[in-house]
Amino acid sequence: GENVEQHPSTLSVQEGDSAVIKCTYSDSASNYFPWYKQELGKRPQLIIDIRSNVGEKKDQRIAVTLNKTAKHFSLHITETQPEDSAVYFCAAPQRSQAGTALIFGKGTTLSVSS
Amino acid sequence: DSGVTQTPKHLITATGQRVTLRCSPRSGDLSVYWYQQSLDQGLQFLIQYYNGEERAKGNILERFSAQQFPDLHSELNLSSLELGDSALYFCASNEGTVNTEAFFGQGTRLTVV
Numbered sequence: 289g290e291n292v293e294q295h296p297s298t299l300s301v302q303e304g305d306s307a308v309i310k311c312t313y314s315d316s317a318s319n320y321f322p323w324y325k326q327e328l329g330k331r332p333q334l335i336i337d338i339r340s341n342v343g344e345k346k347d348q349r350i351a352v353t354l355n356k357t358a359k360h361f362s363l364h365i366t367e368t369q370p371e372d373s374a375v376y377f378c379a380a381p382q383r384s385q386a387g388t389a390l391i392f393g394k395g396t397t398l399s400v401s402s
Numbered sequence: 403d404s405g406v407t408q409t410p411k412h413l414i415t416a417t418g419q420r421v422t423l424r425c426s427p428r429s430g431d432l433s434v435y436w437y438q439q440s441l442d443q444g445l446q447f448l449i450q451y452y453n454g455e456e457r458a459k460g461n462i463l464e465r466f467s468a469q470q471f472p473d474l475h476s477e478l479n480l481s482s483l484e485l486g487d488s489a490l491y492f493c494a495s496n497e498g499t500v501n502t503e504a505f506f507g508q509g510t511r512l513t514v515v
């Protein structure tokens with residue numbers, strides 16, 4: 289099945305700096321890569337996703353890049369703010385005979401200090 | 403509010419007991435996914451149901467089982483509970499394909515004592 293590895297596990301930055309979180313996946317057939325943000329005590333929520341037909345996608349201060357050859361994708365947050373502090377999860381699809389589900393990385397705890 | 407409802411929010415029970423967690427998906431969503439979130443393990447995929455049928459299975463223990471009913475709500479049954487089963491259990495739903503956003507419920511925090 290799919291194996292998703294995420295690095296780093298923790299990341300501390302100063303407000304205004306950029307943050308980059310990287311993930312690798314194992315199934316070359318995977319074609320959808322979402323990123324979820326989970327604030328303390330809350331549910332995970334989708335913040336951005338990318339499909340394999342594009343190499344980069346941006347939404348204001350966040351962007352995701354995808355390298356299908358190397359089987360890795362990254363989340364980039366620019367001009368970080370204290371409210372960006374949260375746990376971020378990457379994910380990739382795991383396919384089986386019967387169905388497909390998202391497999392998540394172990395998460396990155398981002399701390400933005402002001 | 404994601405539209406996914408999980409009950410109860412909190413559950414405290416003793417080792418060896420059995421509990422049932424309930425999930426109501428967003429209106430119109432056919433697929434339900436169950437995840438377990440422990441402190442150091444991230445979001446572990448347990449099982450997926452689509453329109454009443456089991457579709458994909460992850461690292462779900464034999465002591466755990468799930469089902470999806472005709473009204474599309476789902477239940478996760480955990481039996482012979484152990485201390486290590488203490489975790490946050492999330493349900494997520496979407497229209498059915500994995501390539502679309504999965505909406506998470508608020509989770510059920512299970513504490514086994």
